[in-house]
Amino acid sequence: MLELRHIDKYYNPGTVNEMCLFQDFSLKIEDGEFVSVVGSNGSGKTSLLNIICGSIDVECGQIFVDGRDITHMREYARHGRIGRVFQNPAAGTSPGMTILENLSLADNKGKHFFLGRGINEKRIPYYKEELSRLRLGLEDKLDVKVGSLSGGQRQALALLMSTMTPIEFLILDEHTAALDPKTAEIIMELTDEIVRQKHLTTIMVTHNLRYAVEYGNRLLMMHEGRTIIDAAGEEKAALGVEDLLGRFNEISIECGN
Numbered sequence: 001m002l003e004l005r006h007i008d009k010y011y012n013p014g015t016v017n018e019m020c021l022f023q024d025f026s027l028k029i030e031d032g033e034f035v036s037v038v039g040s041n042g043s044g045k046t047s048l049l050n051i052i053c054g055s056i057d058v059e060c061g062q063i064f065v066d067g068r069d070i071t072h073m074r075e076y077a078r079h080g081r082i083g084r085v086f087q088n089p090a091a092g093t094s095p096g097m098t099i100l101e102n103l104s105l106a107d108n109k110g111k112h113f114f115l116g117r118g119i120n121e122k123r124i125p126y127y128k129e130e131l132s133r134l135r136l137g138l139e140d141k142l143d144v145k146v147g148s149l150s151g152g153q154r155q156a157l158a159l160l161m162s163t164m165t166p167i168e169f170l171i172l173d174e175h176t177a178a179l180d181p182k183t184a185e186i187i188m189e190l191t192d193e194i195v196r197q198k199h200l201t202t203i204m205v206t207h208n209l210r211y212a213v214e215y216g217n218r219l220l221m222m223h224e225g226r227t228i229i230d231a232a233g234e235e236k237a238a239l240g241v242e243d244l245l246g247r248f249n250e251i252s253i254e255c256g257n
Contacts (some may be wrong), residue, residue: 001028001030001031001064001065001066002028002029002052002063002064002065002169002201003026003027003063003064003065004025004026004027004028004051004052004061004062004063004216005022005026005061005062005064006024006026006028006061006062007024007025007052007058007060007061007063007121008020008023008024008025008058008060008061009021009022009025009047009058009059010059011089011172012047013059013159015065019186020225021044021047021224021225022047022051022058022225023225024061025044025061025226025227026094026144026226027048027220029201029203029218029228030177030201032199032201033198033201033202033217033218033232034112034195034201034202034204034213034216034217034218035192035203035204035215035216035218035219035220036204036206036211036212036213036216036218036219036220037164037203037204037205037206037212037219037220037221038205038206038207038209038212038219038220038221038222038244039220039222039223040059040220040223040248040251041058041225042224043222043225044126044203044222044224044225044226045105045222045233046173046174046205048203048205048222049171049173049203049213050070050257051063051079052078052082052169052195053057053079053082053084053171054070054073054074054075054077054078054201055075056198058071063184065081065168067165068081070204079109080109080110081167081168081169082167082168082170082171082257083162083163083165083167083169083170083171083173083200084162084171084172084176084225085155085158085159085170085173085175086158086161086173087174087175087177087178088178089151089152089154089155089158089172089178089179090154091158091160092155092157092158092159092162093146093157093161094146094155094160095145095146095147096145096146096147097145097146098142098143098144098146099131099141099142099143099144099146099149099157100119100127100142101118101119102122102138102146102157103124103127103130103131103160103164104117104118104120104159105161106127106162106164106165106232107120107123107127107164107165108162109164109165110165120229124142127139127142128142130160131157131160133160133190133193134156134157134160134190135180135186135223136152136153136156136186137159137233138156139243140229145247150159150181150183151178151179151183152179152180152184152186152187154174155179155183156186156187156190157173158175159187159190159191159216160194163194163198163200167200168199168200169200169201169203170194170195170201170202170203171202171203172191172202172203172204172205172206172207173205174205174207175189175191175204176188176206176207176211177207177208178206179255184208188211190213191204191215192215202216202227202243204216209241209244210241212244213239213240213241213244215237217232217236218230218231218233218236219231219232219236219239221244221247223251228247228251229244229247
């Protein structure tokens with residue numbers, strides 16, 4: 001279980017540009033939940049992910065994983081239990097290295113490194129088997145440099161790499177936003193398949209309201225650092241895109257837009 005307790009987060013503290021994003025913010029995510037997070041720009045969606053991953057610090061509050069306080073744990077240490085896929089397909093892979101080399105790096109995540117070969121040739125059949133699940137023909141391109149792949153191929157590879165080693169949380173930071181509609185559909189289907197097969201607790205930030213409605217078993221809508229919709233189970237299943245659009249319109253009117 002992941003729990004944020006009484007989080008305060010300020011940007012530019014002590015300056016004329018000081019801005020309080022989260023104030024006494026709390027959130028609990030149970031094991032196995034697939035949570036879709038939507039909200040307008042500046043609502044706190046990506047900051048929430050960064051706080052969980054340790055990319056940014058908080059001024060006040062605590063973060064717990066299975067009852068263990070990780071508030072002051074460094075980002076690299078947290079990533080032993082977290083896989084993250086970014087909006088930019090280039091962010092989760094090394095473009096100057098081959099597919100095989102990228103997979104080998106991901107396969108060795110969290111392990112001790114010694115002066116030896118970084119590629120274990122005995123693992124190549126496993127890599128090919130995993131790549132074949134993507135249905136993109138990458139299993140026959142192990143020696144191709146990742147920088148020459150399309151954005152969708154790179155994002156699919158990044159998704160696979162982020163879940164190759166045992167993790168407890170999968171963080172998806174608008175991971176389909178930079179893709180064309182057809183490729184985005186493929187990546188979402190792959191995401192849902194991997195999450196179900198590996199029983200991953202998942203948090204997905206997205207601007208695509210249909211994806212937020214169709215995927216996952218819990219939906220959060222955020223506004224100005226607050227959760228204004230938190231629907232799970234049957235309540236979430238009853239939500240439609242029009243319901244979310246209506247709430248967005250209400251917010252827009254309230255804010256004078």
